Amino acid sequence: MTSDIKDIRITIWNEYRHEQHNPRVAAIYPEGIHTTLAAALHKSGGRNIRTATLDEPQHGLIPDVLDTTDVLIWWGHTAHQEVSDEVVARVHSRVLEGMGLIVLHSGHFSKIFRKLMGTSCNLKWRESNDRERLWVVAPGHPITEGLGEYIEIEHEEMYGEYFDVPPPETLIFISWFSGGEVFRSGCCYTRGRGKIFYFRPGHETLPTYHHLEMQRVIANAVQWAAPTAGAPSTFGNMPALERSSER
Amino acid sequence: MTSDIKDIRITIWNEYRHEQHNPRVAAIYPEGIHTTLAAALHKSGGRNIRTATLDEPQHGLIPDVLDTTDVLIWWGHTAHQEVSDEVVARVHSRVLEGMGLIVLHSGHFSKIFRKLMGTSCNLKWRESNDRERLWVVAPGHPITEGLGEYIEIEHEEMYGEYFDVPPPETLIFISWFSGGEVFRSGCCYTRGRGKIFYFRPGHETLPTYHHLEMQRVIANAVQWAAPTAGAPSTFGNMPALERSSER
Amino acid sequence: MTSDIKDIRITIWNEYRHEQHNPRVAAIYPEGIHTTLAAALHKSGGRNIRTATLDEPQHGLIPDVLDTTDVLIWWGHTAHQEVSDEVVARVHSRVLEGMGLIVLHSGHFSKIFRKLMGTSCNLKWRESNDRERLWVVAPGHPITEGLGEYIEIEHEEMYGEYFDVPPPETLIFISWFSGGEVFRSGCCYTRGRGKIFYFRPGHETLPTYHHLEMQRVIANAVQWAAPTAGAPSTFGNMPALERSSER
Amino acid sequence: MTSDIKDIRITIWNEYRHEQHNPRVAAIYPEGIHTTLAAALHKSGGRNIRTATLDEPQHGLIPDVLDTTDVLIWWGHTAHQEVSDEVVARVHSRVLEGMGLIVLHSGHFSKIFRKLMGTSCNLKWRESNDRERLWVVAPGHPITEGLGEYIEIEHEEMYGEYFDVPPPETLIFISWFSGGEVFRSGCCYTRGRGKIFYFRPGHETLPTYHHLEMQRVIANAVQWAAPTAGAPSTFGNMPALERSSER
Numbered sequence: 001m002t003s004d005i006k007d008i009r010i011t012i013w014n015e016y017r018h019e020q021h022n023p024r025v026a027a028i029y030p031e032g033i034h035t036t037l038a039a040a041l042h043k044s045g046g047r048n049i050r051t052a053t054l055d056e057p058q059h060g061l062i063p064d065v066l067d068t069t070d071v072l073i074w075w076g077h078t079a080h081q082e083v084s085d086e087v088v089a090r091v092h093s094r095v096l097e098g099m100g101l102i103v104l105h106s107g108h109f110s111k112i113f114r115k116l117m118g119t120s121c122n123l124k125w126r127e128s129n130d131r132e133r134l135w136v137v138a139p140g141h142p143i144t145e146g147l148g149e150y151i152e153i154e155h156e157e158m159y160g161e162y163f164d165v166p167p168p169e170t171l172i173f174i175s176w177f178s179g180g181e182v183f184r185s186g187c188c189y190t191r192g193r194g195k196i197f198y199f200r201p202g203h204e205t206l207p208t209y210h211h212l213e214m215q216r217v218i219a220n221a222v223q224w225a226a227p228t229a230g231a232p233s234t235f236g237n238m239p240a241l242e243r244s245s246e247r
Numbered sequence: 248m249t250s251d252i253k254d255i256r257i258t259i260w261n262e263y264r265h266e267q268h269n270p271r272v273a274a275i276y277p278e279g280i281h282t283t284l285a286a287a288l289h290k291s292g293g294r295n296i297r298t299a300t301l302d303e304p305q306h307g308l309i310p311d312v313l314d315t316t317d318v319l320i321w322w323g324h325t326a327h328q329e330v331s332d333e334v335v336a337r338v339h340s341r342v343l344e345g346m347g348l349i350v351l352h353s354g355h356f357s358k359i360f361r362k363l364m365g366t367s368c369n370l371k372w373r374e375s376n377d378r379e380r381l382w383v384v385a386p387g388h389p390i391t392e393g394l395g396e397y398i399e400i401e402h403e404e405m406y407g408e409y410f411d412v413p414p415p416e417t418l419i420f421i422s423w424f425s426g427g428e429v430f431r432s433g434c435c436y437t438r439g440r441g442k443i444f445y446f447r448p449g450h451e452t453l454p455t456y457h458h459l460e461m462q463r464v465i466a467n468a469v470q471w472a473a474p475t476a477g478a479p480s481t482f483g484n485m486p487a488l489e490r491s492s493e494r
Numbered sequence: 495m496t497s498d499i500k501d502i503r504i505t506i507w508n509e510y511r512h513e514q515h516n517p518r519v520a521a522i523y524p525e526g527i528h529t530t531l532a533a534a535l536h537k538s539g540g541r542n543i544r545t546a547t548l549d550e551p552q553h554g555l556i557p558d559v560l561d562t563t564d565v566l567i568w569w570g571h572t573a574h575q576e577v578s579d580e581v582v583a584r585v586h587s588r589v590l591e592g593m594g595l596i597v598l599h600s601g602h603f604s605k606i607f608r609k610l611m612g613t614s615c616n617l618k619w620r621e622s623n624d625r626e627r628l629w630v631v632a633p634g635h636p637i638t639e640g641l642g643e644y645i646e647i648e649h650e651e652m653y654g655e656y657f658d659v660p661p662p663e664t665l666i667f668i669s670w671f672s673g674g675e676v677f678r679s680g681c682c683y684t685r686g687r688g689k690i691f692y693f694r695p696g697h698e699t700l701p702t703y704h705h706l707e708m709q710r711v712i713a714n715a716v717q718w719a720a721p722t723a724g725a726p727s728t729f730g731n732m733p734a735l736e737r738s739s740e741r
Numbered sequence: 742m743t744s745d746i747k748d749i750r751i752t753i754w755n756e757y758r759h760e761q762h763n764p765r766v767a768a769i770y771p772e773g774i775h776t777t778l779a780a781a782l783h784k785s786g787g788r789n790i791r792t793a794t795l796d797e798p799q800h801g802l803i804p805d806v807l808d809t810t811d812v813l814i815w816w817g818h819t820a821h822q823e824v825s826d827e828v829v830a831r832v833h834s835r836v837l838e839g840m841g842l843i844v845l846h847s848g849h850f851s852k853i854f855r856k857l858m859g860t861s862c863n864l865k866w867r868e869s870n871d872r873e874r875l876w877v878v879a880p881g882h883p884i885t886e887g888l889g890e891y892i893e894i895e896h897e898e899m900y901g902e903y904f905d906v907p908p909p910e911t912l913i914f915i916s917w918f919s920g921g922e923v924f925r926s927g928c929c930y931t932r933g934r935g936k937i938f939y940f941r942p943g944h945e946t947l948p949t950y951h952h953l954e955m956q957r958v959i960a961n962a963v964q965w966a967a968p969t970a971g972a973p974s975t976f977g978n979m980p981a982l983e984r985s986s987e988r
Binding site: 380385387388389391392425439440441442480489 | 592627630632633634635636638639640641642643663664672684686687688689721722723724725726727728735736
């Protein structure tokens, strides 16, 4: 049953535009957010890590890549509309089959997250270097392993409620912002056989993904979201299991 | 806060094809399932009831109709693909704004239900006149008002698990079928400000919607799903509420 | 199905000790918190409102009072241990039968709330006049009717996470505190046929229950928690419903 | 993060009365249900398995045993009232600290389960050798690993709805009974830092726990319920985290 991170096939998808066009972002993530996350997951024991980006053919998410991915991590912001519907449909189908999905920060507005949630996924925001403090509200949950009672981030973009998503099946973190807002920052869902984790922090102009506790949460979430060989599911027209079912 | 059914603006949408082309169905619902449901809701006290069908312009769901609908009831089966994406988007947007939605039986595969759920909504089925017994598993819930411990339907189409929907926020009914299957037959969800109730029974070749307890559940669900004047929601870029939010 | 507040039989239970022994509290609630709440509910349309206090015989909660109560409101703080186990068992039994229960502020540590939750109900606290802002995270919910996007309280005692309760079935409010904490401040549960709402604010040395929006939330919660005539429940040894159940 | 079953410290608690006084039960479980379960868990890879029974001093659950238990399995039926409140309080406290708890069959009426649930835990029952079919309704969940779409048990005692427990946080199995009933047979809860799994089958006069799929579910549940080293929790009076928290 157990998933060791070294056996989990991880694919990190990144839009990878800000880093190429905005020197301020490039200074923080010179080889892209995906590369920083890949290095962090490697340090956490990951041994099967790939990356993919928007401007690769099929955004790097050809069927063979997705079919051999256990957990997909998604960061996007400025070009959600450029992600092809065909690739979104493929990712969606893989999640229902059991592939884990970790959606980061501005990925709340990605096509794939909105398709899985069925809502607008809208929220309040402010680029103003608020202090953020993520409080753990599910302290026995594996995603919180190794953390303290809260994670503090010196400066982050603010996201505020109401966050228009379905009520999380498990709520892991609630963020406090110095500007006066709160946010449900760690939200677990299941869709079909797949597990989904939305994790709020990660504005591109700030060094959030270099933060060791952020890296720890993402590594924990990879292990939580990895597929388990649960029971099979079949659909369609079925004969009765009991003989005298009609009276 | 309370919603009296006489004040709720109800629209019943029906595909209305089987009734026109299949004499067996026409014998049961000569003026269409929508007309039978409208009469039942009128008997339950509804005074603001309209119907709409697939073959009307814009399927009868022009903006003005949806904008003045509190609760929309949906029955479809054979022509889900003929429902225009534009109308689906309009219904979806109204649900997020607070319009209630009651999805009946084969409506599980409608575009609007799948869009709101984010999953395949697939299931097992068998047209074989099973006996169905819907057990109440949330006995204090308003949707169960006036019922006994279970509802028995002499003959119904079987729907069996696994039903590929997100875990219901509240599960109201579980069906037992004589052929050996079970099904989560009454499922409550919220999406945005809207309430959604999926209710399983209602195969077109059987007189299910003439059943008084079915009618009672649907009338109860209309009252449960009616919008309440809850708190407003705003989205987008927001100034800080606290003065010294940056340090 | 609908519950008009004028028909709901409300009993407000208050420990009523601080008001009699602490002049600072008496200045704010000269006739007790229960009397202030009763007046507020009367202004909201309540016409069937009683109060009961700890020092009355059986704490004012004799069987006849509980049997004719639809919704019980509970405020206690300093004398939880003085509430008799017999009265707690009676309240517990009535909740399972369908009586609504609204637990306020320091009532989180009451015997009845801990018995219904099954957990320690522990939390962090600080008497330091923090500013509190309760954000609505379920904007279509009837408990939020008539509110804005948040409620602001100039000064309140802080309660902070982790709050050791079962995950709420519906989370309505999340509090932001100026001292840096967050709290799940409006939590809905069902136990048996009864509905339970925990609502955080209300420290005795501050005029919180004179706040109109607090009063509005409590009146809304009374209507939400009022029992509905749902399906009956029977328990124990039962004959089979199907003839040939053994093979 | 991952828990290998060989490292999990398992304690199996059994009332162990039927087996000693009823020859029919003794024929099926000659050394007690606990010994059968211990052997099954050993076959599944468990290497740290102890048993404890009612008639041992302190029911075999002295502080040192509980303090070194990761997952406790509980089977009781005829003597729930003989379990001392002190031992129940100790188990309760350990669950809130993170110890997993698996409650089997008639354990639904045990003191510890009722204390954790906060409800009556009542249900319908019939000793009549119904056929039971447990359908998986959460097919990606680790507790279902290695199972088919359902588990069939030739003969079992019937348990029927309404089952008076809080709505499960995750519902894993729904049982179909040949007599016409359904039951929520696999229910997951969290209380404090602990995970709880209620699993329905296991009447003492039938060989249910010799069934390989039953054994598989219990072994899976042990791994799911094992504590994870999540975030710490502290409670009580706390200084502010922000400097200027009062205005």
